[in-house]
Structures are given as C-alpha cells and as structure tokens.
Amino acid sequence: MPDSIIKYNNFYFRYKKNPNYQLENINLEINKNKFILLAGETGSGKTTLIKSMNGLIPQFYAGFYKGNVIVNGKDTVETPISELSTEIGIVFQNPENQLISLDVEHEIAFGLENIGVPKEIMEKRIKECVKVTEIEHLLDKAPFELSGGEQQRVAIASILALEPKVLIMDEPTALLDPYMAQKIINLLKKIQLDQKITIIISEHRLDLIMPFVDEIILINEGKIIEHDLKENVINGNNFDKIHINKPLIYSIARRLKEKNLYKDKIPASIPEAMEFFEKWV
Amino acid sequence: MSLELLQAFKFRKKNTIIHNLDPRTKLLFSIFYSIAALMFTNIIPLLLIFLSLIPIIFIGKMIRDWFNSIKGLSFLIILIIIINTYFLSLSYAIAMILRIFIMISAFSIFFLTVHPNELALSLISMRVPYPYAFSFSLAFRFVPTIALEAQYILDAQQSRGYEMQQKGLINQIKNLFPLLVPLIVCSIKRAFNVAEALESRAFGSIKERTYYYALKFSLKDWIFTMYLFMFLIVVIFIKIQFNLMPNWFYWGLPV
Amino acid sequence: MIITINETPKIVIKNVYYTYANGTTALKNINLSVNEGELIGIMGMNGAGKTTLIRTLNGLIRPQKGNVYINGENIKSKNVGKLSKTVGIIFQNPNHQLFSNSVEDEIKFSLKNLNLSKSEVQGKTEMVLNTFNLGKYKERSPLTLSGGETKKLALASIVCRDPDILVFDEPTLGQDAKEIEFFTDLIKNEIKKRKTIVIVTHNIEFAIENVPRIILMANGEIIADGPTEELLTKEFLINKCSLVLPQITKFNTALNSIGIKCPKDIRFKNDMIIFLENYLQNKKVST
Numbered sequence: 001m002p003d004s005i006i007k008y009n010n011f012y013f014r015y016k017k018n019p020n021y022q023l024e025n026i027n028l029e030i031n032k033n034k035f036i037l038l039a040g041e042t043g044s045g046k047t048t049l050i051k052s053m054n055g056l057i058p059q060f061y062a063g064f065y066k067g068n069v070i071v072n073g074k075d076t077v078e079t080p081i082s083e084l085s086t087e088i089g090i091v092f093q094n095p096e097n098q099l100i101s102l103d104v105e106h107e108i109a110f111g112l113e114n115i116g117v118p119k120e121i122m123e124k125r126i127k128e129c130v131k132v133t134e135i136e137h138l139l140d141k142a143p144f145e146l147s148g149g150e151q152q153r154v155a156i157a158s159i160l161a162l163e164p165k166v167l168i169m170d171e172p173t174a175l176l177d178p179y180m181a182q183k184i185i186n187l188l189k190k191i192q193l194d195q196k197i198t199i200i201i202s203e204h205r206l207d208l209i210m211p212f213v214d215e216i217i218l219i220n221e222g223k224i225i226e227h228d229l230k231e232n233v234i235n236g237n238n239f240d241k242i243h244i245n246k247p248l249i250y251s252i253a254r255r256l257k258e259k260n261l262y263k264d265k266i267p268a269s270i271p272e273a274m275e276f277f278e279k280w281v
Numbered sequence: 282m283s284l285e286l287l288q289a290f291k292f293r294k295k296n297t298i299i300h301n302l303d304p305r306t307k308l309l310f311s312i313f314y315s316i317a318a319l320m321f322t323n324i325i326p327l328l329l330i331f332l333s334l335i336p337i338i339f340i341g342k343m344i345r346d347w348f349n350s351i352k353g354l355s356f357l358i359i360l361i362i363i364i365n366t367y368f369l370s371l372s373y374a375i376a377m378i379l380r381i382f383i384m385i386s387a388f389s390i391f392f393l394t395v396h397p398n399e400l401a402l403s404l405i406s407m408r409v410p411y412p413y414a415f416s417f418s419l420a421f422r423f424v425p426t427i428a429l430e431a432q433y434i435l436d437a438q439q440s441r442g443y444e445m446q447q448k449g450l451i452n453q454i455k456n457l458f459p460l461l462v463p464l465i466v467c468s469i470k471r472a473f474n475v476a477e478a479l480e481s482r483a484f485g486s487i488k489e490r491t492y493y494y495a496l497k498f499s500l501k502d503w504i505f506t507m508y509l510f511m512f513l514i515v516v517i518f519i520k521i522q523f524n525l526m527p528n529w530f531y532w533g534l535p536v
Numbered sequence: 537m538i539i540t541i542n543e544t545p546k547i548v549i550k551n552v553y554y555t556y557a558n559g560t561t562a563l564k565n566i567n568l569s570v571n572e573g574e575l576i577g578i579m580g581m582n583g584a585g586k587t588t589l590i591r592t593l594n595g596l597i598r599p600q601k602g603n604v605y606i607n608g609e610n611i612k613s614k615n616v617g618k619l620s621k622t623v624g625i626i627f628q629n630p631n632h633q634l635f636s637n638s639v640e641d642e643i644k645f646s647l648k649n650l651n652l653s654k655s656e657v658q659g660k661t662e663m664v665l666n667t668f669n670l671g672k673y674k675e676r677s678p679l680t681l682s683g684g685e686t687k688k689l690a691l692a693s694i695v696c697r698d699p700d701i702l703v704f705d706e707p708t709l710g711q712d713a714k715e716i717e718f719f720t721d722l723i724k725n726e727i728k729k730r731k732t733i734v735i736v737t738h739n740i741e742f743a744i745e746n747v748p749r750i751i752l753m754a755n756g757e758i759i760a761d762g763p764t765e766e767l768l769t770k771e772f773l774i775n776k777c778s779l780v781l782p783q784i785t786k787f788n789t790a791l792n793s794i795g796i797k798c799p800k801d802i803r804f805k806n807d808m809i810i811f812l813e814n815y816l817q818n819k820k821v822s823t
Binding site: 430433434436437438439440441442443444458459461462463466467470 | 591594596615616617620621624625626627629631632633634635645646648649650679693694697
Binding site: 148175176178204208243246249251256259261262270280 | 580581582583682683684709710711712713714715716738740741775777778779780783784786787790791794795796805808809812813815816817819820
C-alpha cells in the first residue's frame with residue numbers, strides 16, 4: 001500500500017549471543033493517522049519490535065538480522081538513526097531516563113539542536129509542542145523533579161518537536177496512577193487526531209485504551225500473529241488465546257457469546273456493549 | 282560530614298549579581314583565587330585573600346550554604362592542625378587551613394551560583410567538543426538520581442535481612458557487594474536507556490548543531506573580570522617582592 | 537471475614553507523623569489497625585504517602601511522632617534486620633536487589649540471617665524455587681532472567697523467609713494476565729497460612745476482584761478505610777485519590793441507566809456474568 005510509513009519485509013532479528021530469534025519473519029505495514037495497540041505477553045518481543053522501528057535495532061544493538069524495515073522509503077540499516085528519528089519518535093518505558101536536561105524548555109529544544117534547526121524555528125516548534133501537551137507551567141522546572149505524568153508529557157513534547165510521522169509509546173501508563181493514565185491516553189488520542197500522525201502504544205492496561213484504538217497488532221514469541229482492525233482482532237481467536245489483561249467487557253461478552261446469549265460483535269467499550277443490551281431491555 | 286559538604290556545592294537559584302554573572306567569569310574567579318591561595322604559606326596574606334571573598338559571599342546571599350561547606354570540613358581541619366603542628370608549626374597549620382578555606386570557598390561559590398546548564402555551555406564556548414561538554418552536564422543531571430537509587434537498593438536489601446554492620450575487614454568488604462553490584466548493574470542499564478533515548482532524539486546527527494541558549498558577556502562581567510586580573514597582578518607582585526613587605530606581614534604564631 | 541475480638545491486631549500504627557529531610561510531610565496522623573490473616577490494599581495518588589507508610593512497618597522509616605506496633609510490640613527499638621524477619625517488603629524494582637552469581641545463591645543470601653542449618657537452607661531454597669517455577673534457572677545468573685522472572689525471583693527471595701507479614705509495592709506493574717494470576721494464587725496461599733498481607737497498588741481491577749479492604753490515602757493522610765466495594769464505588773473518594781471507577785462499576789451503572797436492573801452490589805466478574813446469563817435467558821424465554 002502506498003500509504004505505509006513503516007513496512008517490514010520478512011524481518012528477523014536475534015541478539016549476537018542469543019541463538020533464538022527475538023523477532024521472526026515480521027511482515028507488517030503501518031499506515032498514516034492511525035491509533036494502534038501493540039499487545040502481547042511479557043517477553044513476547046514488543047519492546048524489541050519497537051526498537052526495530054527507528055533503527056536502534058540492528059544499528060545500536062548488535063545482532064543478526066534478515067530482511068528489511070523501510071521507514072518512509074528509508075532502510076533502517078542504511079539510514080543513520082539520527083535521520084530516522086525525524087520520522088519515528090519513541091518514548092521509552094521509563095521517562096526519567098530520557099530526560100537529560102536540567103530544565104524542561106531545554107529538554108524540548110534538545111532534539112532540534114541536534115538536527116541543526118535555526119533558533120527562530122526552534123522557538124516556534126517548542127511553543128507548539130508545549131501547547132499541545134499542556135506543559136506551559138513547567139518550562140523552567142528540572143525534569144527529574146516532575147511527577148510521573150508530567151515527565152511523560154515532557155518526553156512526548158520533546159519527541160513531537162522533531163515532527164515525526166509516527167509516535168511510539170512503550171508502556172506509557174506503567175508508572176502512572178489510573179487518573180493520570182487516562183489523561184495521557186486522552187492526550188495521545190488528541191495528538192493523533194489533531195496532528196494526523198500515527199500513534200503506536202504498547203500496553204498491558206487494555207481497558208483504558210481500547211475505546212480509542214483503530215488497529216491492533218498481536219505479537220507472541222517474536223511473531224506477529226495478527227494485525228487488523230480492532231473489531232476483527234477482538235472477535236478473533238488469537239486475542240482470546242494469549243494471556244494478556246483483557247478488558248472486563250470483553251471477558252463478559254465472550255462468556256455470554258459462548259453460551260449463545262450474545263449475538264453481536266464483541267464490544268471494545270461499554271457504550272458499544274450498551275448498543276447490544278438496549279435491545280434486551 | 283560528606284553529605285553536608287556535597288550540599289554546599291549544589292546550585293541554588295537566586296537573583297543576585299553573582300548569580301547573574303557569566304559562568305566563565307566565575308570559573309576565572311575560582312581559578313585565580315586558587316592560584317593566589319597556592320602562592321603563600323604565611324597567615325596574613327592568606328587571611329587577606331580570604332577576607333576579600335567574604336563580600337562576594339554576602340552579595341551572592343550564600344552565607345548559610347557556604348558556612349555548611351566549611352562545617353563539613355571540620356573533621357579534615359582538625360586532622361590538618363594535629364599533623365602539621367606535630368611536624369611543622371601551628372602557624373603553618375593555620376595557613377594551610379586558610380588555604381583550604383579559600384579554595385573550597387572559591388569553588389563552592391562557583392557551583393552554588395552556576396546553573397548546571399550553563400556549565401556545559403561555558404565549556405562549549407571554550408571550544409571543548411560538544412560530546413565532552415554534554416557528558417559533563419549529563420553526569421551532573423544523574424548524580425541525584427543515582428544517589429536516590431542507592432537508597433532504594435539499601436532499603437530493598439535491608440528488607441531481606443541484609444545487615445550493614447559486619448565483623449572483620451574481609452566481611453565488611455564482602456558486605457558491600459549486595460549494594461554495589463545492583464548499583465553498578467542499574468547504572469549500566471540506565472546508561473543504555475539514556476543512550477537509546479539520545480539516539481532516538483537525533484544525537485550524533487551529522488548536521489551542524491545549533492544552540493537554543495547562548496552565553497553573553499555583559500558589562501558586569503567585564504568589570505568583574507578586570508577586578509580579577511588586577512587582583513591576580515597585585516598578588517603576583519606581592520609574591521615577587523615579598524621581602525619588601527612590612528614586618529607584620531610575616532606574623533606567625535610563636536609555636 | 538471473622539474478626540476475633542480478643543486477638544491483638546498484627547499491625548497497629550498510632551498517630552504517626554513523618555517529614556522527610558527536605559521538608560515534605562509524607563505522613564500526617566496515620567492510624568491503622570490490621571488483624572492477623574487480613575488482606576488489605578493501600579491506594580492513592582503518586583506522592584500520597586503509600587510507600588512511606590509501608591516503610592514504617594519494617595523500620596526503614598522511623599516516625600517523628602507516633603508509634604508502630606507489630607505483634608503488639610513497639611518496633612522503635614528494633615533494627616531493620618530483625619524486623620525484616622517478621623515483615624517482608626517486596627519493592628517495585630527487582631533489579632535493586634539482584635547481585636548473586638546464581639539464582640540459587642540469591643535465595644540463599646535471603647536466608648542468611650535466619651540462623652538455619654545448612655540442610656534447612658538447601659531445603660527451603662529448593663522448595664521456593666519449585667513453587668515459583670524458577671528451578672530450571674537455578675544455576676543461571678539472575679541478571680540473565682527476563683523481566684517477569686526477575687519479579688518472581690524478588691518475590692521468592694522474601695517469601696522464602698516466611699515472614700508473618702508480607703508487604704507488596706505495586707506487584708502487578710508491567711505484568712501480563714498469566715503473571716497476575718500467579719501472584720493472585722500466591723497471596724491466596726499465603727492467606728491460607730494465616731499471613732497478613734498489605735498490597736500497595738494502582739490496579740483497581742485487581743483490587744476489586746481480590747482485595748477485601750482498602751485504605752485510601754491522599755496528601756499523607758488516610759482519608760478512607762473500609763470494604764473495597766464501598767470505597768472504590770464512591771466517586772468523590774475516587775476523585776480525591778486520582779483513581780478511576782472500576783470497570784465493573786461503570787458497566788453496572790451503564791446497565792442500570794438503560795433499564796437493566798443490575799444489583800448495585802455486584803462486585804466480581806463472575807457474579808456479573810451469572811446475572812447477565814440469567815437475565816438474558818429469561819428474556820429469551822419470554823420472547
């Protein structure tokens with residue numbers, strides 16, 4: 001498809017000392033302007049897959065690979081990571097280790113300084129990112145003194161400044177309390193819709209994120225077992241079989257379906273479920 | 282002793298003339314005063330140099346922090362007095378103490394008033410290659426994080442029965458492993474995480490780097506720098522013409 | 537749940553205050569009483585004082601005001617090493633404790649200060665490695681284990697000491713369904729052995745399914761202490777603690793709002809399924 005920003009062609013990867021492949025025969029196409037959930041058990045290869053999207057694998061992490069990964073027409077082996085970082089932005093699991101500056105404003109400017117953006121443009125981009133992530137009041141604070149939710153926002157802002165086409169979040173809600181987790185997910189959806197970029201989120205807490213998702217990628221033991229529209233995946237068998245934390249509404253609907261009491265498609269959110277139940281009032 | 286001493290080197294944001302000076306000026310200040318301190322072994326000249334620091338401390342509103350740094354040295358000071366008095370003379374001991382006071386104060390003032398951001402910038406303006414200047418400020422940024430991690434590790438190990446006190450030197454050394462190994466491993470893991478994050482933000486790009494912040498020398502910097510040069514010249518002059526100084530200059534304790 | 541009135545509570549925290557060296561007051565007037573065999577959860581916003589509170593239980597943090605009693609005794613004079621025999625805290629990050637040459641050695645280190653004979657140590661080590669399915673990694677360096685396995689090793693290294701009180705700090709963080717199930721079975725087992733369990737968690741779904749009593753904290757104070765289904769369904773408490781309503785509560789409310797009279801006290805997923813099965817069967821029959 002001409003629209004794809006990331007395309008995996010029979011990609012394999014294993015670390016140097018490991019005889020087993022971390023990623024096996026990955027064939028994947030990521031398109032523009034989508035909100036994608038990457039789900040899988042712990043150790044299934046989610047983080048490895050994410051790191052292969054901007055060239056960290058195999059450039060930064062030595063290993064053996066087969067096939068290729070093309071990002072906006074560029075090969076992730078032949079293009080320097082610094083260039084790929086302007087196409088693919090990644091916010092890793094622990095935001096604290098990504099915040100390297102001593103004040104937030106400089107943190108956001110950092111990526112732009114690296115690629116040699118002139119100062120006036122830097123100021124403009126910083127202003128935009130700060131507005132989108134709502135962190136105007138944090139600009140002169142030290143990043144490591146912020147709360148978890150605030151750190152996440154700063155990390156997101158510092159990546160958005162590079163204007164990537166894809167923003168990838170590796171378990172963004174892990175260290176956040178539920179209210180903050182919901183806020184960050186809402187923010188990410190807003191960014192996807194406003195900036196028309198693709199957002200890929202690797203998550204364990206599916207109930208918060210499911211209502212916003214367009215597509216789901218299921219990964220198990222290093223292989224992509226399914227990549228499809230949300231409603232197709234959650235009605236399929238793969239989603240049922242893997243040991244991920246399924247949303248409550250999914251589990252309930254699934255059990256009712258097994259007893260032939262639920263005829264519709266399995267709902268991804270409570271409002272969707274109500275559409276079914278309304279018929280039975 | 283060590284914790285208080287470290288606190289006295291931590292930057293505090295204040296709006297004083299000293300804080301607003303360019304970091305390069307302040308670096309020059311620390312270096313020149315240290316040179317001056319190393320030139321003399323008599324009490325009076327060192328005392329005069331030390332006293333000239335006091336106004337700077339007052340203007341910079343750093344009295345408490347600076348005093349803490351001196352307090353943190355108290356153990357070292359007593360040690361110096363004892364050793365030097367035994368081997369040389371009490372005068373010499375006091376002179377050495379004054380020397381340490383001056384040097385510690387000079388650098389304490391520097392670190393108390395220079396924002397760590399500016400440190401890297403001042404190194405860059407002195408033509409230090411960016412990766413080195415950056416590693417410098419990165420180290421600063423992560424010191425509190427690593428210190429906190431060390432505390433977490435101590436908590437975790439104590440919670441499974443680890444005891445700090447051990448009998449015998451060998452046991453005491455072996456006893457450091459449960460603290461040091463996790464700390465080193467976590468620091469290495471963190472280093473990898475930071476490196477990944479840096480790569481993912483285009484660090485190491487072949488394009489020429491631009492800078493969001495730039496250091497600017499203002500009038501007060503020129504004035505202060507002039508003072509520093511004059512100060513150094515006077516000090517060197519006194520050192521060269523030491524024999525021509527009035528008698529009270531050589532005053533020392535009879536011991 | 538039966539509470540025997542004659543028993544001394546296992547944990548008593550009375551009027552505890554604690555302020556950190558940098559001036560932040562982390563605990564204000566904390567009063568808490570936990571009986572033997574109870575399972576309680578501590579929830580609240582990040583920074584509300586949850587981790588500070590659990591650290592008072594084994595002496596890592598000594599309150600400036602107030603007292604902590606374990607098994608009826610004031611722990612003020614006891615050192616952490618001694619207290620850790622009764623109170624085992626498993627912290628969030630397993631990497632903060634792994635350092636031995638092998639998984640087996642890691643467990644043996646945990647058993648060191650318990651004055652056990654060599655054969656007892658060997659026995660307990662094998663047993664706990666089996667229970668946690670870590671036997672196959674016995675000789676491997678703990679640093680080569682995956683994330684999920686290091687978490688299990690951290691659990692194993694405290695559980696093997698068999699403390700009366702087990703305290704978990706965010707045990708379900710980053711865990712998938714299989715691992716959470718393992719953990720749930722583990723605490724059910726420990727409860728059967730009359731252990732007292734305290735869990736600090738953000739995981740509302742886990743709390744509502746498995747934890748009978750919740751302590752809610754905000755700004756260093758305990759703002760509520762009671763049955764989980766009562767506390768986690770009250771919106772004003774949820775808002776104060778930066779939590780969200782459990783999925784089952786939202787679902788329940790939604791069903792009621794469209795006219796399906798779901799009983800408000802349904803708490804467990806299975807109960808909801810049974811209710812809906814009956815409801816739909818009846819509707820099917822009547823149409």
